[in-house]
Amino acid sequence: MTERATAPTTPLRARAEVDLAALRANVRTLRARASGAAVMAVVKSDAYGHGAVPCARAAVEAGATWLGTATPEEAFALRAAGLDGRVMCWLWTPGGPWREAIDAGLDLGVSGMWALREIVEAARGARAPARVQLKADTGLGRNGCQPGEDWAALVAEALRAEADGLVRVTGLWSHFACADEPGHPSIAAQLTLFREMVAYAEGRGVRPEVRHIANSPATLTLPESHFDLVRTGIAVYGISPSPEVGSSAELGLRPVMTLSASVALVKHVPGGHGVGYGHHYVTPGATTLGLVPVGYADGIPRHASGTGPVLVDGKWRTVAGRVAMDQFVVDLGGDEPEAGTRAVLFGPGEGGEPTAEDWAQAAGTIAYEIVTRIGTRVPRVHVNEAPAG
The missing domain is CATH 2.40.37.10 (Lyase, Ornithine Decarboxylase; Chain A, domain 1)
Structure with missing residues (x-):
């Protein structure tokens, strides 16, 4: 994808102008809404179509202390660009580039036993233990470990690997299904189950650095879900998660x-x-x-x-x-x-x-799809690259 820091000197057929000053302001707004929790700026899918590296840099400049990606390739691109802070990656398939991810210092989302076992094997001989974050399926029904026996087994295996010096359990996390529909009964149910699954893991000896379940809509509307970290995606780019949550202007956000x-x-x-x-x-x-x-x-x-x-x-x-x-x-x-x-x-x-x-x-x-789908033939023209003042 073509990325430009300033406007080109020749006319373009089309252009997607990305205002990094607006992005920084959005991150500051989200930090103020995060109830003291740390902020993760999710930059998956080329920062929702906005250009991952420039947007990640701007988000960090505005105080985001974590970056989030779906695929390992997205995370490696951030590292290659010199972004050396905390980066979490959560969409893995068997045989993934685990050793490279461990050596890159990524936090690895783990949803099932197969992934944990592949990570443990890859961690043998690595420079440092693998940083893993155990994901609980509290009701979304996608990635994540089921409660009950599956969760108990995953926690036990992770603790054994931690005792062997092969992993460090840095986080416990989950994801809402309907946080963009305020008042939906699943929200309270998921939050209750997440607390229970976190309490079980901590009761067995897990000491996570961060616990997190809040996405953009939960960050904006559900302070009791903020825990230690909020994962903000679409809101970073100034777009409301849904009309039910409020318009961008009503939420203090500016589309980027x-x-x-x-x-x-x-x-x-x-x-x-x-x-x-x-x-x-x-x-x-x-x-x-x-x-x-x-x-x-x-x-x-x-x-x-x-x-x-x-x-x-x-x-x-x-x-x-x-x-x-x-x-x-x-x-x-x-x-x-x-x-x-x-x-x-x-x-x-x-x-x-x-x-x-x-x-x-x-x-x-949804507006997520509108910005994310803008194709590679449209240059991203990044403006206000340098922070003001």
């Missing part, structure tokens, strides 16, 4: 990414003119059409055909017809902006432009 493109063509067409594949849009009368040179190959959701909003020349327009692989059309209603005029698909909304949440509603999805 602004996606725009240069209008490639403006032309007059008569009424009754079909637009795009399948002619799902036909002009109701004589009008002007503008060609926006991004499409589903760039991550623009095809499900937003006919509904996706775009700000062109100070006015909201709507995708006319289907989103194609490389382009889509907007009906300009007779207006004649010049070719090269900036079309803003989404941004913070402060200049009247749509937001990622507007696109999520248009496509029937």
Whole structure:
């Protein structure tokens, strides 16, 4: 993926401008909401499409003391870029690069016995014990160890490996299923079970550095879930976890990414003119059409055909017809902006432009997907790279 610290000198077909000052402000807001717990900035999936290394650096500058990744490759990229603080990685498959992860000083999420045993084997002869964090499945039903006998066995095995000097149990953790739906009965049930599973492990001798279950929505709405560490993902990038939790502005967050493109063509067409594949849009009368040179190959959701909003020349327009692989059309209603005029698909909304949440509603999805799916053909242009003052 192309990453730039400053704006390029030549025009771009499209650009995703990433405001690192906004990201730092979001991290500071989350730290203030974290009830004294440490903050992990989750930078998986290329920092939700924003550029992992620049965003990770900015988050650390703003006080995040942990970074979170899904895959080991993501974590190794942070280390290669010189980020040497605490990095946790939690999505593993059998035969994973355990020894490399141990030598890189990563904290390794462990959800089952097979993973712990592979880690122990890889730790033999390593420079230091493997740092492992045991994950409890408290109700999400994805990764994580089931309560009861499975949890007891995993805790016992981890303690034996710790006694042998091969691992250090640095954390106990879990993940909410419905924290983005305040008041959902599963939230209290998961929190109760997490406390019980933590108490069991600690009662057997586990002494974790951190206990954590709170994601972005729980960080913002559920202080009793904060424990020692909160894992903040989408909120770092200024996007609300869900409308039920509140808008970005209501939560004191500012969206970090602004996606725009240069209008490639403006032309007059008569009424009754079909637009795009399948002619799902036909002009109701004589009008002007503008060609926006991004499409589903760039991550623009095809499900937003006919509904996706775009700000062109100070006015909201709507995708006319289907989103194609490389382009889509907007009906300009007779207006004649010049070719090269900036079309803003989404941004913070402060200049009247749509937001990622507007696109999520248009496509029937969530804002997480809108920003994360923006493809590698769209350069990330990082601005405000240096902290102020």
